Amino acid sequence: MTIPLEALIDGAVRTLTEAVLPDVTSRFARGQLFAVVDVLRNLRDRLEVKAALHEAEAASAAAALERAAAALGREAAAARIAGALAAAPAGPPAERAAALRAALVAALETIDVLPPEVGDPARAAITEHLAAQTMRDLALLKPSLLGEISKG
Amino acid sequence: MDDDLGARLERFVGERLGAPVRVIHLERSTEGFSQETFVFEVEVGRERRGYVAKREPVAGLLEPYDLEPEFRVLHALSDDPLPSPPTPWFTRDPAVLERPFYVMERLPGEVPIPAARADGSGPFDDAERAALGPQVARALARLHAIDWRARGFQFLGAPRPGREAAEHELARWEERIRRSGLPVSPPLAEALLWCRRHAPATDAITLVHGDYRLGNFLVVHEAGGPRLTGILDWELVHLGDPLEDVAWCASPLWRAGTPYASALLPPEEFAARWAEASGRTADPERLCFYAVLAFVKMIAIMLSGLAAFRSGRTTDLRMAIFDHQFPFLHLLLGMTRGWLAGAPA
Numbered sequence: 065m066t067i068p069l070e071a072l073i074d075g076a077v078r079t080l081t082e083a084v085l086p087d088v089t090s091r092f093a094r095g096q097l098f099a100v101v102d103v104l105r106n107l108r109d110r111l112e113v114k115a116a117l118h119e120a121e122a123a124s125a126a127a128a129l130e131r132a133a134a135a136l137g138r139e140a141a142a143a144r145i146a147g148a149l150a151a152a153p154a155g156p157p158a159e160r161a162a163a164l165r166a167a168l169v170a171a172l173e174t175i176d177v178l179p180p181e182v183g184d185p186a187r188a189a190i191t192e193h194l195a196a197q198t199m200r201d202l203a204l205l206k207p208s209l210l211g212e213i214s215k216g
Numbered sequence: 217m218d219d220d221l222g223a224r225l226e227r228f229v230g231e232r233l234g235a236p237v238r239v240i241h242l243e244r245s246t247e248g249f250s251q252e253t254f255v256f257e258v259e260v261g262r263e264r265r266g267y268v269a270k271r272e273p274v275a276g277l278l279e280p281y282d283l284e285p286e287f288r289v290l291h292a293l294s295d296d297p298l299p300s301p302p303t304p305w306f307t308r309d310p311a312v313l314e315r316p317f318y319v320m321e322r323l324p325g326e327v328p329i330p331a332a333r334a335d336g337s338g339p340f341d342d343a344e345r346a347a348l349g350p351q352v353a354r355a356l357a358r359l360h361a362i363d364w365r366a367r368g369f370q371f372l373g374a375p376r377p378g379r380e381a382a383e384h385e386l387a388r389w390e391e392r393i394r395r396s397g398l399p400v401s402p403p404l405a406e407a408l409l410w411c412r413r414h415a416p417a418t419d420a421i422t423l424v425h426g427d428y429r430l431g432n433f434l435v436v437h438e439a440g441g442p443r444l445t446g447i448l449d450w451e452l453v454h455l456g457d458p459l460e461d462v463a464w465c466a467s468p469l470w471r472a473g474t475p476y477a478s479a480l481l482p483p484e485e486f487a488a489r490w491a492e493a494s495g496r497t498a499d500p501e502r503l504c505f506y507a508v509l510a511f512v513k514m515i516a517i518m519l520s521g522l523a524a525f526r527s528g529r530t531t532d533l534r535m536a537i538f539d540h541q542f543p544f545l546h547l548l549l550g551m552t553r554g555w556l557a558g559a560p561a
Contacts, residue, residue, distance in 0.1 A: 066398055066519075067526050067539050075525055079533040168402040176409045191555035194403050198550055201543035208541075211331035213534060214246060214431075 073108045118157035125164035128193030135185040141174045228312050250277045266322030272315045275529035277521040286450040287318040292367050298358050299446050323446035325434035332473030347441030349480035357493035360422040360458040374455045381456040382415035389516040396519035403546040404515050416502040418457045426452025428461045429470040430478035463506030468548040511549040
């Protein structure tokens with residue numbers, strides 16, 4: 065998630081109070097809406113993204129960076145990738161996952177300037193992680209309400 | 217709806233028509249995620265006329281906003297056979313609606329959206345696809361045939377023949393990503409690196425709609441089948457490689473749960489029909505580049521919306537839904553780039 069949970073809840077509360085509430089005329093529905101806002105405001109400081117999600121991502125990313133560095137053997141690029149991996153903080157899980165995402169981006173850039181016969185195995189190690197992480201993220205995605213959102 | 221907004225539109229339209237008008241219906245549209253769109257109907261004497269006002273948002277997906285280029289294009293095309301909405305008026309005067317806006321005539325039809333139905337099927341049945349798909353391909357060819365020099369569209373900035381069209385588009389979206397201030401995900405980084413190495417050359421510089429796809433088509437359902445009555449949302453219009461539009465329209469982003477380009481035609485058939493109608497070549501190398509760039513562009517748009525929401529500059533919660541949609545984008549991007557198995561549907 066790019067937006068911190070607190071900012072997401074603040075935005076939802078703003079939308080409900082500023083954009084939705086003025087158009088709700090039934091007293092009962094307005095009461096229910098205020099209750100939703102009240103719940104959200106009180107949840108705001110009690111929530112955090114499940115640590116297990118970040119830990120799984122970080123473990124997979126770290127393994128991919130290790131494999132990429134190993135595939136590059138004695139290349140200087142291997143040392144840079146290993147250095148970025150070592151520099152990632154051990155925790156908290158969200159910070160470690162974010163640091164390893166940045167390390168993956170840097171590793172892709174490092175590999176990109178290498179000849180394909182040198183860089184391709186290392187790139188494959190990283191894209192293997194990207195595929196696995198995408199599937200992990202997708203498993204959490206609920207069916208889209210884009211149609212309803214668009215049509216109102 | 218805001219009575220004051222209606223009164224302001226009455227004055228604005230009345231002054232331009234030189235006759236008193238009365239707004240009899242005014243509604244904010246929910247379809248557009250970028251500009252603010254107001255659909256309204258006025259009474260002029262005994263006649264009723266439908267209009268659509270497009271206003272710059274305070275913040276949103278395509279910052280920084282400037283409606284004037286698209287207005288100038290739409291205004292110039294108002295007499296063209298292409299089904300673009302005739303667009304008579306634009307103003308920057310903040311006294312009217314606080315922010316710049318333009319007014320176009322309302323065309324008949326409805327906007328099918330790029331989302332699968334509840335049963336998982338796409339928005340069109342086979343007969344509708346067979347009727348509408350070729351119209352969409354031909355209209356795009358017609359759009360690319362517009363003589364932009366004769367129309368005076370040089371103000372859009374013409375790329376030189378060669379790689380400049382591709383490089384300019386890539387740079388434009390990279391700049392938007394950078395401006396969002398949000399981190400580049402590894403899948404996006406992989407795509408950007410690939411795009412930088414594979415920007416193709418072209419000598420064919422045409423008008424490019426920039427957002428030609430399901431969701432921006434107006435369609436009327438008639439006894440003889442569906443008819444394309446409007447091409448909407450020109451805010452990304454520019455000069456460039458016409459295959460950018462072909463790849464965007466065929467992108468997995470807009471297939472609505474079907475395997476078809478904009479839920480209409482198999483992607484290869486769509487490109488072939490466009491090539492036949494335009495007399496141009498659907499070069500696979502260029503199409504491949506713009507197919508990947510489509511994801512870069514979409515992710516850049518989503519990041520801009522998220523940044524606007526995160527900063528509190530917009531309260532539109534629709535911007536926040538992008539945050540959990542990235543895995544879906546990464547899935548389609550991974551399939552397109554080949555690091556995820558399977559073909560994008």
